[in-house]
Amino acid sequence: MIAPMPLAIAAAYLIGSIPFALLLARRWGGADLRRIGSGNLGAANVLRATGITAGVLVAALDILKGALSVLVAERLAGGGAGPAAAGFAAIVGHVYPVWLRFRGGKGVATACGVFSMLAPMAMPPALAIFVATVWASRYVSLGSMVATLSVPPLAYAAEVPPSIVAASCAAAALIVFRHRTNLWRLRAGTERRIGVPT
Helix, strand or coil, X not given: CCCHHHHHHHHHHHHHCCCHHHHHHHHHHCCCHHHCCCCCXXXXXXXXXXXXHHHHHHHHHHHHHHHHHHHHXXXXXXXXXXXXXXXXXXXXXXXXXXXXXXCCCCCHHHHHHHHHHHCHHHHHHHHHHHHHHHHHHCCHXXXXXXXXXXXXXXXXXXXXXXXXXXXXXXXXXXXXXXXXXXXXXXXXXCCCCCCCCC
């Protein structure tokens, strides 16, 4: 019999690895996101390739799978570090899905769902930071990274358990790593801005 915590982590990884972006893009227009746009399996690429409706739906589903992974972990493993570990596993599943040769999205929406459950007091200010950064810069990637990096100190300030702070640090490191090409383009001045034709 599998112990509750490893089972919760494995279940969360599998939930996180459901490729909603790929599935809905195919349903809406038949496009393979891995071959168009940024090649990223995330809501932003769906929005550019397929339209607003599909993009918003993918974002909502990716947030939902992050939240669901934590709920499943709480049911299987109870409290303690289990839900935090499972939440991070869901983000890893989204970024590196086993079904797609470990080529997935960047994990931002899934992390939003995870930490909405684990550190709910940290998420409204993180969302405000995201909106303010995107509004000021018109770079979604920059807003995503700045907001992600704000979650660990916000979670710490909210006095959540150390396991959740640790999970938020690990998630921030992974998400920024996945944005490394965006960082290169930001430095070169070639990153795509909202509302600016390419």
